[in-house]
Each structure stands twice: as C-alpha cells, then as structure tokens.
Amino acid sequence: MxxxxxxxxxxxxxxxxxxxxxxxxxxxxxxxxxxxWKAVPANTGLSRCSKSxxxxxxxxxxxxxxxxxxxxxxxxMIIHLQALLGNRWAAIAAYLPQRTDxxxxxxxxxxxxxxxxxxxAGSDQGHNIGVSVSQPMSxxxxxxxxxxxxxxxxxxxxxxxxxxxxxxxxxxxxxxSNSNLSSENSIFYNSxxxxxxxxxxxxxxxxxxxxxxxxxWMKNTPKLASCAASAVxxxxxxxxxxxxxxxxxxxxxxxGSTSTSTVELSETFDSLFGYESLDYSSNSEFSPSLSxxxxxxxxxxxxxxxxxxxxxxxxxxxxxLLDDAACxxxxxx
DNA sequence: AAAACGAGCAACCGCAGGGCC
DNA sequence: AGGCCCTGCGGTTGCTCGTTT
Numbered sequence: 001m002x003x004x005x006x007x008x009x010x011x012x013x014x015x016x017x018x019x020x021x022x023x024x025x026x027x028x029x030x031x032x033x034x035x036x037w038k039a040v041p042a043n044t045g046l047s048r049c050s051k052s053x054x055x056x057x058x059x060x061x062x063x064x065x066x067x068x069x070x071x072x073x074x075x076x077m078i079i080h081l082q083a084l085l086g087n088r089w090a091a092i093a094a095y096l097p098q099r100t101d102x103x104x105x106x107x108x109x110x111x112x113x114x115x116x117x118x119x120x121a122g123s124d125q126g127h128n129i130g131v132s133v134s135q136p137m138s139x140x141x142x143x144x145x146x147x148x149x150x151x152x153x154x155x156x157x158x159x160x161x162x163x164x165x166x167x168x169x170x171x172x173x174x175x176x177s178n179s180n181l182s183s184e185n186s187i188f189y190n191s192x193x194x195x196x197x198x199x200x201x202x203x204x205x206x207x208x209x210x211x212x213x214x215x216x217w218m219k220n221t222p223k224l225a226s227c228a229a230s231a232v233x234x235x236x237x238x239x240x241x242x243x244x245x246x247x248x249x250x251x252x253x254x255x256g257s258t259s260t261s262t263v264e265l266s267e268t269f270d271s272l273f274g275y276e277s278l279d280y281s282s283n284s285e286f287s288p289s290l291s292x293x294x295x296x297x298x299x300x301x302x303x304x305x306x307x308x309x310x311x312x313x314x315x316x317x318x319x320x321l322l323d324d325a326a327c328x329x330x331x332x333x
Numbered sequence: 334a335a336a337a338c339g340a341g342c343a344a345c346c347g348c349a350g351g352g353c354c
Numbered sequence: 355a356g357g358c359c360c361t362g363c364g365g366t367t368g369c370t371c372g373t374t375t
Contacts, residue, residue, distance in 0.1 A: 016343070016369080038360065054361075055344065090363055102343080105364075110341055 013047040017056050021046055025053055026061055034062075059102045066098030070107055078104055078112060 017025075028044045034057055037050040046053065059065075070078070074096055081092040089101035089108075096104060 014345070036360090049345095050360080051346090052344075058362090059343075087364065101363075106342055109365095114340095 011047055012049050014052070017048075017060075021048065022056070022061060025056060029057060029061075059100045062100075064098055065100060067103070070099075074099065075112065078108060079116070082108060082112075 024044050024046055025040070028040060032043075034054075037054045040046065040050055040053045041048055044053075048056075077096060078092060081095055085091050087105075087108075089105040093099055093101040093104050
C-alpha cells in the first residue's frame with residue numbers, strides 16, 4: 001500500500017506554529033470539532049498539512065493539557081507503565097491525564113531514561129528499573145519479578161473483570177458522575193454526526209491553553225490579538241470543550257462494555273492518580289478523569305492487557321502500580 | 334564576552350491499522 | 355476482496371535556550 005507523502009507539497013508550511021495559526025486552528029475546531037483533519041487546511045486557509053494540524057491540536061492546543069514539571073507520582077507512573085507496556089506512549093498517556101504521549105515520550109527520552117541508567121550504573125548490582133525493590137536485585141531477578149508482576153496483574157484483572165461485569169448495572173455516564181464539576185451546560189459534538197448537542201458538561205475546556213497562546217500572541221501582535229481575543233470568547237471555550245467531548249461521549253455511548261460502574265472507576269481513577277495533588281490552579285474547570293484523549297476508557301489508548309477483551313480495572317492497577325511506591329522513595333524517585 | 338555544549342521540547346516523518354467505497 | 359484514504363503512533367530531527375568553559 002504505497003502512500004504519497006502527506007507533507008511534501010509545495011506551499012505547505014513546516015516548522016513552529018505561529019500564534020495566528022493557532023488561533024485559526026482553534027477557531028475552526030470550535031466550530032467543527034476535532035475531526036476530518038484532511039479538510040482543516042482547505043477550510044481554514046492554513047498552509048499546513050492535515051497531519052500537522054492534528055498534531056498541533058493533540059499535543060498543544062487541545063483543552064486539558066498540563067505542561068511543565070512532572071510530579072513524582074507521574075514520574076513513578078511512567079516508570080512503572082514503561083516497564084509494563086514498553087514504549088507504547090499513547091497507552092501510557094492514557095493513564096496520565098493531561099499529559100500527551102509526545103510529552104511523556106520526551107520526558108522519558110530526555111530525563112527518565114538517563115536517570116534510570118544512572119541509577120542502574122550507580123548501583124553496581126544493576127538493580128531496579130521502575131519496579132520496586134526493597135533490597136538490591138540483579139537484572140535477571142528484576143526481569144523475573146516484572147514478569148511475575150505482569151502475570152499476577154493479568155490474573156487479577158481477569159478475576160476482577162468477572163466480578164465487575166456482574167455488577168456493571170450502574171452504567172452511569174462519566175458526564176453524570178462528574179457533572180458537579182461544572183454548573184454550565186455546554187455544546188457537545190455528537191461523535192457520529194459531529195453536530196453539536198447540548199448536555200451537561202463532562203469535559204471542561206482548558207481556557208488556560210488558549211489563554212496562554214493568546215497571551216503570547218498579544219505580546220507579539222497587540223493589535224490583531226485584541227480582535228482575535230474577543231472572537232474567542234468564554235462561550236467559544238465551552239464550545240471548544242464540547243468539540244472535544246466527542247471523545248468522551250463516544251466512550252460512553254459506543255463502549256457499553258466499558259461502562260463497568262464508571263462512577264467507581266472514576267473514583268478509583270481519582271485515587272490512583274491522586275488528583276488532589278495535581279495542579280489545577282490554572283484551570284479550575286478541568287475535569288481530570290475526563291481528559292478526552294488521555295482517558296483510560298478510550299479505545300485506542302487501552303493497554304495490551306485489554307487484548308483479551310478485558311477492560312482495565314483501575315483499583316487493581318492502582319494497587320499494583322503503587323504498592324511499593326514507598327520503596328522507591330528510597331531510590332530518590 | 335563569546336563560543337561550545339547539552340538538555341528540553343515542538344514538530345516532522347514514515348509506517349500501520351481501520352474504515353469506506 | 356482489494357485499493358484508497360484518513361488517522362494514530364512511535365522514532366527521530368532540529369531548533370531554542372540555558373549552562374559551562
């Protein structure tokens with residue numbers, strides 16, 4: 001299946017995005033939702049390929065993205081998940097709300113990998129990468145420990161799933177379980193029709209992201225910015241959030257089998273990632289457990305464990321991932 | 334003060350998979 | 355059934371900025 005390169009046409013701009021381009025892209029997605037990327041360059045007049053537009057949206061402009069320092073807990077999660085899943089960054093990102101796969105990948109490649117290598121080299125025993133140990137362990141021992149962990153986790157998942165499915169009558173929507181997070185109604189995009197529908201808000205927008213780019217833009221082009229800023233109103237933000245909500249809506253409507261007591265999952269999810277410790281100060285509206293692309297309930301983001309048709313019970317994962325977090329403290333994570 | 338170096342990060346590239354016709 | 359198109363993912367590149375020499 002040969003495929004013509006998507007970005008090799010003349011006149012297709014490459015390189016860093018300008019604030020103006022960001023505004024155009026965001027405005028378009030507000031209106032149409034994040035879909036049909038092929039049409040985006042044509043409809044917006046952006047001299048960018050569709051891929052570039054999608055990437056810019058998912059990695060930077062998308063609401064709910066948290067940037068900057070990774071917390072200790074996030075770091076531990078990444079280390080554990082990388083040990084479990086390998087370099088499947090999208091799957092790992094599914095367990096780290098607000099973080100993009102690109103972000104996690106960069107963090108791993110530029111920081112964590114080196115840190116772990118250093119730790120490994122520092123301890124001549126060559127023990128422990130991500131998997132907890134309370135005493136020095138050889139690499140072979142560590143690998144066996146990891147395999148055992150994975151087997152145990154899988155078994156536990158299967159057991160938990162059977163009990164979960166039995167009690168899956170409470171298929172409350174994520175939106176419902178979190179509707180208290182925002183008193184506003186907002187426009188949702190139906191995942192099938194891509195038409196806006198009004199529902200209670202289940203995924204609040206990240207005005208922060210847009211505000212940030214506007215801020216930067218104003219710095220550069222004050223005149224133009226004031227005009228565009230007025231165009232991107234709070235309503236627009238809500239609208240934008242709704243556009244993104246297509247993801248989560250798709251989850252709740254098309255993944256019936258996944259709706260194993262989503263309230264419970266949501267709560268467990270909260271506890272798993274210790275949201276209270278995360279920084280939402282810049283975005284009070286954001287609902288962490290509902291990050292559209294970073295949600296573990298999303299199809300393509302699910303770990304391989306689901307390959308057997310098993311949904312991930314987070315309480316078990318939580319236990320498994322964090323049960324020896326205390327030991328890692330000793331290693332300086 | 335300036336050049337060299339390194340780290341961090343945004344963006345690009347190419348492949349794979351799935352859906353549609 | 356097979357080809358085409360679109361999207362998602364992971365690896366890689368290259369730019370920017372801070373630090374060191």
